[in-house]
Amino acid sequence: MHSLLFIGGGNMARSLIGGVIAGGHPPAQITVCEPNEAARQALAADFGVSVASERESARCAAAAEVIVLAVKPQVMAAVASGLSGSLGHRPLVISIAAGIDCAALGGWLGAQTALVRAMPNTPALLCQGSTGLFASAAVSAPQRAAAEQLFAAIGTAQWVAEEALIDTVTALSGSGPAYFFLLIELMQKVAEEMGLPADVAGQLAVQTARGAASMAVESGDSAAELRAKVTSPAGTTERALAIFAEHNIEQIVREAMLGAAARSAEMAAELGAATPNP
Ligand SMILES: NC(=O)c1ccc[n+]([C@@H]2O[C@H](COP(=O)([O-])OP(=O)(O)OC[C@H]3O[C@@H](n4cnc5c(N)ncnc54)[C@H](OP(=O)(O)O)[C@@H]3O)[C@@H](O)[C@H]2O)c1
Missing domain, CATH: 3.40.50.720 (NAD(P)-binding Rossmann-like Domain)
Incomplete structure (x- = not known):
């Protein structure tokens, strides 16, 4: 070893x-x-x-x-x-x-x-x-x-x-936990506004994220397939997803990740210019 x-x-x-x-x-x-x-x-x-x-x-x-x-x-x-x-x-x-x-x-x-x-x-x-x-x-x-x-x-x-792809990794998995934390936070907040006690909303939101991630890891289906399986025609999930699409969630995610990658490249330029004894 x-x-x-x-x-x-x-x-x-x-x-x-x-x-x-x-x-x-x-x-x-x-x-x-x-x-x-x-x-x-x-x-x-x-x-x-x-x-x-x-x-x-x-x-x-x-x-x-x-x-x-x-x-x-x-x-x-x-x-x-x-x-x-x-x-x-x-x-x-x-x-x-x-x-x-x-x-x-x-x-x-x-x-x-x-x-x-x-x-x-x-x-x-x-x-x-x-x-x-x-x-x-x-x-x-x-x-x-x-x-x-x-x-x-x-x-x-x-x-x-390619080394430049480390900026993409930073935008995906480096900063990614915060994107999921934001979604958990917002889902909990709205559930509270809709009447659930904070602790109940928090537990349901966190466990939903964990359960969804476990399914994505263990099922062998792609995320798109898993989403399709839980989306019944004319059902509640379909209504929610249609509202996400109306607000162009894909473009929001694209802009956020491109922004994170650009910041990663900027930081490389700033830190790489550092001298050993500034
Ligand atoms: N935490 C994360 O999730 C994460 C994710 C991705 C990348 N990273 C990277 O991982 C690196 C470490 O992060 P971290 O969260 O582990 O930071 P950290 O907990 O602050 O650990 C850095 C350690 O290095 C020590 N140190 C300072 N100057 C030193 C020197 N001259 N020689 C040897 N050790 C020295 C620090 O001691 P003192 O505290 O006494 O100064 C501290 O114990 C960072 O570059 C960060 O960008 C972290």
């Missing part, structure tokens, strides 16, 4: 660490570099992994086969630049930072670095994540498999062939 180093031991790193250990990765093969002493102690106690301060990052990187950069985008330039002298053994470097592209990462780490960009989403915290992955040309087949195995441990992982 390869040695795994996390730079940054926050929420997303904890999820990944929990997932890979549950999947059989030995804790003794995992190290986390993290500035916060309490967070370090909790990681060691909860998972049995080795921990070190962030000042040890370059030394730890020199011994790791897979390095996961799990810090906030704002500190990525400084963190990546600090590792550039420790990658002579050609490890795989995986960045989970939103909005930082391979060109920027390669500029800080070294142009020949084997890089994977991963875009996970928040349900990863419950091992229900959806992650989009992009590999740079320097990534070998075994390194690709290692990256896929890591993110499959916290949900599902899908490769995209």
Whole structure:
């Protein structure tokens, strides 16, 4: 099993660490570099992994086969630049930072670095994540498999062939949980206006979302087929869906996702221009 180093031991790193250990990765093969002493102690106690301060990052990187950069985008330039002298053994470097592209990462780490960009989403915290992955040309087949195995441990992982498609993944699964939260929130609100107590409306709305998602996962039917099956002619669902269509819900979703993807590309331009010591 390869040695795994996390730079940054926050929420997303904890999820990944929990997932890979549950999947059989030995804790003794995992190290986390993290500035916060309490967070370090909790990681060691909860998972049995080795921990070190962030000042040890370059030394730890020199011994790791897979390095996961799990810090906030704002500190990525400084963190990546600090590792550039420790990658002579050609490890795989995986960045989970939103909005930082391979060109920027390669500029800080070294142009020949084997890089994977991963875009996970928040349900990863419950091992229900959806992650989009992009590999740079320097990534070998075994390194690709290692990256896929890591993110499959916290949900599902899908490769995209072009880096620009990470912006699409961001608009779909990265921001997507919020779209479903909005729908749950609005359905609950309107049900309350229509007379249901808040707790009843909340439980019915949330469980409806969970039940619908479970059907989409387990039935083998497409979302369109499932929708058609619950839409009786001249029934209540048909009336509701007709009103969604009258207001052109498809165009609303299109504009929202195109907006999210455009913002993702803008953020890449802003963050990629960051200097290591701003
Ligand atoms: N959470 C999500 O759902 C999600 C989804 C997609 C992508 N991401 C990406 O995942 C990355 C991590 O997100 P997160 O939610 O896990 O953030 P987080 O909980 O804030 O974790 C980041 C950790 O890195 C530590 N850190 C700061 N500077 C460091 C340094 N120089 N060296 C080592 N560690 C350092 C932070 O310590 P301090 O707190 O002491 O500064 C913190 O513990 C971000 O880039 C984010 O864009 C997150």
